[in-house]
Amino acid sequence: MIRIENVSAGYLNKEVLKNISCDIDKKDFFGIIGKNGAGKSTLLKVLCNLIKPYSGNVFIDDRNINSFSRKEFAKTISFLPQYIDTSLSFTVSEFIMFGRYPYMNMFKIPSDDDYAAIKKVMNFLHIKNFAEKNINELSGGEKQIVLIAQVLVQETDIVVFDEPTSHLDIGNQNDILEILKKLNEKCDKTVILTLHDLNAAGEFCSKLVLIENGSVCRQGTAEEVLNYRDIERVYNTTVVVKTNPISNRPYVIPVSKTGNRHTGFGLKKKNRI
Numbered sequence: 001m002i003r004i005e006n007v008s009a010g011y012l013n014k015e016v017l018k019n020i021s022c023d024i025d026k027k028d029f030f031g032i033i034g035k036n037g038a039g040k041s042t043l044l045k046v047l048c049n050l051i052k053p054y055s056g057n058v059f060i061d062d063r064n065i066n067s068f069s070r071k072e073f074a075k076t077i078s079f080l081p082q083y084i085d086t087s088l089s090f091t092v093s094e095f096i097m098f099g100r101y102p103y104m105n106m107f108k109i110p111s112d113d114d115y116a117a118i119k120k121v122m123n124f125l126h127i128k129n130f131a132e133k134n135i136n137e138l139s140g141g142e143k144q145i146v147l148i149a150q151v152l153v154q155e156t157d158i159v160v161f162d163e164p165t166s167h168l169d170i171g172n173q174n175d176i177l178e179i180l181k182k183l184n185e186k187c188d189k190t191v192i193l194t195l196h197d198l199n200a201a202g203e204f205c206s207k208l209v210l211i212e213n214g215s216v217c218r219q220g221t222a223e224e225v226l227n228y229r230d231i232e233r234v235y236n237t238t239v240v241v242k243t244n245p246i247s248n249r250p251y252v253i254p255v256s257k258t259g260n261r262h263t264g265f266g267l268k269k270k271n272r273i
């Protein structure tokens with residue numbers, strides 16, 4: 001269980017997160033949503049101990065994250081940031097090997113365990129055939145899977161992703177989210193991620209937190225969080241929220257503020273939920 005308790009944080013004098021609290025359960029597929037600049041990535045950085053909060057604490061299984069050594073923490077939680085430089089010339093297996101850093105000795109020579117971990121993850125993600133390709137030669141979707149592989153070889157129980165599906169088409173986006181879902185449900189990993197696509201968030205996440213100007217606007221199940229009133233206020237737009245007939249999960253459609261001249265539908269409440 002992860003407990004984020006009364007966290008305020010930011011950069012120099014700029015306070016971004018204002019007294020945020022939330023609990024993340026071991027079994028959660030936990031989505032963080034909110035508009036650009038709301039503080040989602042900052043929250044992930046606090047959680048991953050990359051920036052220290054001005055006040056408040058983060059606990060993993062009742063242990064303050066400040067009490068972990070660097071290596072111990074890297075064996076507990078792994079993080080894929082929003083931007084990662086893949087322009088350097090590495091093969092896919094060399095690139096994935098960077099994820100084994102916490103397990104290596106001071107000479108940084110990979111052991112049999114490190115090679116075995118890479119092989120296992122490549123099999124899991126079906127990317128064995130990429131192993132010797134240069135990372136620069138991959139498509140956006142393939143590259144994203146390799147980045148996830150680097151996170152997985154770290155073999156942590158908690159995996160954190162900052163917008164893992166940005167720039168991907170709907171097919172690749174679904175593939176990545178299915179992989180993360182499998183990690184959550186079959187491999188018992190706690191998955192925490194930020195998403196801009198509210199429909200993907202509604203479809204895949206077991207819990208959501210909606211961040212508004214650095215504070216928690218609402219947290220709970222997708223049905224609780226994706227309600228049109230909160231979404232409209234936070235994103236300053238007009239939406240309809242419906243239930244996906246196949247999965248029974250909520251999805252959100254933007255609506256032109258002036259209604260639709262073809263159907264004559266106005267923005268009455270009955271048309272929006």
Ligand SMILES: Nc1ncnc2c1ncn2[C@@H]1O[C@H](COP(=O)(O)OP(=O)(O)OP(=O)(O)O)[C@@H](O)[C@H]1O
Nearest residue numbers: 011014016034035036037038039040041042043194
């Ligand atoms: N390194 C930094 N130094 C100073 N300010 C920063 C830094 N990183 C982010 N900020 C500011 O903190 C605020 C929150 O940024 P953050 O990246 O957490 O938002 P976000 O919700 O993840 O946004 P997005 O959806 O656009 O990625 C923004 O105003 C941003 O300009």
